Amino acid sequence: xxxxxxxxxxxxxxxxxxxxxxxxxxxxxxxxxxxxxxxxxxxxxxxxxxxxxxxxxxxxxxxxxxxxxxxxxxxxxxxxxxxxxxxxxxxxxxxxxxxxxxxxxxxxxxxxxxxxxxxxxxxxxxxxxxxxxxxxxxxxxxxxxxxxxxxxxxxxxxxxxxxxxxxxxxxxxxxxxxxxxxxxxxxxxxxxxxxxxxxxxxxxxxxxxxxxxxxxxxxxxxxxxxxxxxxxxxx
Numbered sequence: 304x305x306x307x308x309x310x311x312x313x314x315x316x317x318x319x320x321x322x323x324x325x326x327x328x329x330x331x332x333x334x335x336x337x338x339x340x341x342x343x344x345x346x347x348x349x350x351x352x353x354x355x356x357x358x359x360x361x362x363x364x365x366x367x368x369x370x371x372x373x374x375x376x377x378x379x380x381x382x383x384x385x386x387x388x389x390x391x392x393x394x395x396x397x398x399x400x401x402x403x404x405x406x407x408x409x410x411x412x413x414x415x416x417x418x419x420x421x422x423x424x425x426x427x428x429x430x431x432x433x434x435x436x437x438x439x440x441x442x443x444x445x446x447x448x449x450x451x452x453x454x455x456x457x458x459x460x461x462x463x464x465x466x467x468x469x470x471x472x473x474x475x476x477x478x479x480x481x482x483x484x485x486x487x488x489x490x491x492x493x494x495x496x497x498x499x500x501x502x503x504x505x506x507x508x509x510x511x512x513x514x515x516x517x518x519x520x521x522x523x524x525x526x527x528x529x530x531x532x533x534x535x536x537x538x
Contacts (some may be wrong), residue, residue, distance in 0.1 A: 306342065306343055306344070306345055306347070307338060307342055307343060307413055309347075310342060310347065310354070311349050313382065314349070314354060314382045314383075314384075317377075317378055317381055317382035317384060318338075318354060318378075318382065318384060318415075320378075321356075321374055321375075321377075321378040321384060321386075322336055322415050322416055324371070324374040325358060325371055325374065325416070326416050328370050328371055328374070329360070329367065329370070329371065331361070332360060332361050332362045332367055333358070333359075333360065333361070333416065333417060334359040334360060334361050334391045334417050334418060334420065335357075335358075335359045335414060335416060335417030335418045335419055335420065336356060336357070336358050336359075336414070336415040336416040336417065337356065337357045337359070337408060337412045337413070337414055337415065337419050337421065338354065338355065338356055338412060338413045338415055339355050339356075339357065339407060339408045339411065339412040339413075340352075340353065340354070340355035340407075341353075341355075342354045342355065343411055343412055343413050344407075344411050344487060344488070345488060346488060346489060352383070353383045353384070353385045354382065354383060354384045354385070355385055355387075356384060356385065356386040356387070356415075357386070357387045357389060357408065357421075358371075358386050358387070358388050358389070359389050359390070359391050359394070359417070359420055360388060360389070360390050360391070361390070361391055362390075363388065363390050368388070391420055394420045394421065394424065395420075395424060395425075398424055398425070398426050398427075398430070399427065399430045401434075402426045402427065402430040402431045402434050403431065403434050403435065403438065403472055403473060403476050405421055405424055405426060406426050406431065406476065407472065407487075408421045409421040409422060409424050409426070411487070428480060428537040429537050431476055431480060431537075432480060432532060432535060432537050434473075434476075435473045435476050435477050435480070435532050436529065436532045436533065438469075438472070438473040439470070439473050439474075439477075439525055439528055439529050439532065440529065442466055442469055442470050442473075442525060443522070443525045443526070443529065445466070446463075446466050446518070446521065446522060446525070449462045449463060449466060449518070450518065454515075454518075459514040459515075459518070460510045460511040460512075460513075460514035460517065461510075461511070463510045463514050463517045463518050463521060464510040464511065464517070466521060467489075467493065467507060467510060467517070467521055468489060470521070470524075470525065471487070471489050471492045471493070472487075473528075474492050474493070474496045474524075474528060475487045475492045477496075477528055477531065477532055478492070478495055478496060478499065480532075480535065480537065481499065481531075481535075483495060483499065490508060493507045493508060494508075496524060496528065497520075497524060500524060500527035500528065500531070502520065502523060502524055502527070503520065506519070506520035507520050507521060507524065
């Protein structure tokens with residue numbers, strides 16, 4: 304059974320309603336609607352997770368976009384359904400800019416209507432390597448701000464945990480570049496990444512219990528991963 308079928312009934316109802324509205328309103332201007340992220344991959348949490356969609360359009364004129372604005376707004380605010388709007392023509396051209404996101408959609412998604420242009424998309428390992436470095440460096444830099452703003456406060460653990468969740472995707476992609484096949488859930492990725500760099504995964508998995516230890520462990524993991532990606536050659 305698709306994980307989308309396990310969404311809470313009100314969320315699933317809103318999703319079905321949105322797909323029906325977009326299909327009716329856009330007609331032949333709609334290429335496909337693709338669900339991805341935690342709602343498909345697993346790990347969706349009601350109240351804190353989004354349902355991520357890509358709506359692929361043949362036409363992105365103002366008239367077309369304004370015709371679906373109200374439906375997208377209602378879905379966003381009533382059920383946390385976030386929809387990225389792309390044109391079919393730009394997907395292949397922008398794979399070098401978004402190799403990790405597009406790779407995730409290619410690897411694990413659900414086509415709710417029409418066709419999935421990501422299914423046959425070619426994504427370069429060189430582009431993946433560069434994007435992995437960019438995302439890991441951004442997390443490493445912003446992690447320092449977590450310490451300056453929240454270190455020693457009750458919100459420190461939650462903020463560190465959010466950075467850990469942000470690191471899941473680039474760490475999974477880096478492990479894949481290393482040739483390691485790992486389930487892409489939060490805990491499997493952190494355990495595998497810690498093992499790859501000879502670190503203890505326990506502090507990473509218990510940020511709320513010991514935020515300072517989790518912060519230190521995440522900083523060490525990011526530094527090790529960045530050293531790896533810096534020196535890694537890909538074809």
